[in-house]
Amino acid sequence: MRNLILILILFWGTVFYAQDISAEELLNKSITFHNPNQKWESFNGSFTVLMNTPKSSDRLSTIKIDLLKEQFSLSVEKDSTTYSYLFNKEKCTIRLNGSTEISETDRKKHRLSCERGKMMQNYYTYLYGLPMKLKDPGTILDDTVQSKTFKGKKYLVLKVNYEEEVGNDVWYFYFDPNTYAMEVYQFYHDESKGDGEYILLSGLEEINGVKMPKTRAWYYNKDDKYLGTDVLIKPTVH
Known part of the structure; x- marks a missing residue:
């Protein structure tokens, strides 16, 4: 009986706190x-994300974030193609297979644009910065x-x-x-x-x-x- 009372006290205490917390x-x-x-x-670090999706080959993305310097880079490897975005504050550099010389055909094929790169920067910074980003x-x-x-x-x-x-x-x-x-x-x-x-x-x-x-x-x-x-x-x- 004593153990049961203790369990009930702990249970109701948890429930009350869950309801009371702001x-x-x-x-x-x-x-x-x-x-x-x-x-x-002041995060300054890098990590790699391996993405697996049904009916598609794996995608390997290396992300580097330096919040104080406002720098971000994303390097993606998929099949035999690599592409990258580098943001130094608002300056954007795109590379395809190591080169900044990219044809319009390849830009469209791989959906390479600074607008998309900025979207990816926001995406990775937001998701891996949670729950801290909920203070933004x-x-x-x-x-x-x-x-x-x-x-x-x-x-x-x-x-x-x-x-x-x-x-x-x-x-x-x-x-x-x-x-x-x-x-x-x-x-x-x-x-x-x-x-x-x-x-x-x-x-x-x-x-x-x-x-x-x-x-x-x-x-x-x-x-x-x-x-x-x-x-x-x-x-x-x-």
Whole structure:
């Protein structure tokens, strides 16, 4: 009986806390987990992402981010082709198979443009900078912390909208209620239609003091169709 009472006290204490925690507190706790020594703000590091998708060959992307110098580079290898983007602040350099001399035909074939390169910079900086990026200007954090069960596990969930000039999608971020690790995120273009995707995160890789998801598996919200998996590969220290 004594053990049962203790279990009930612990259970109800957890439930009460889950209901009582504010959105800002939850976000801060998750940031403390993923960025314990405030390294993201001055992040300068590199990592590789191996992407596997059904009915397509693997894609290997090497990303380098230097936030203080406002530098970003992305080098992609797929089949027998390599291409890269280098941003030094707003200056953009594109290379195809090592050369900056790229024909219009090849630019169209490989979709190479500085606009696309900037999109990829924002994409990788955002996803691998989460949850810290939820502090960025233009982010609208819903005041209510939701409690949801997703794939059989209970989570504390934050809903996020963005100001129009930043983005139109609605995002949900799922956090482990004990460690505050971010384990799932989900977005909708139009939530009433159930479109968009959810991403399951597993494992952690520490890159320059920041705990990033090791594996991200992507699925459609509507039918759970599997889209692909990204695996983060930590640089080898020599």
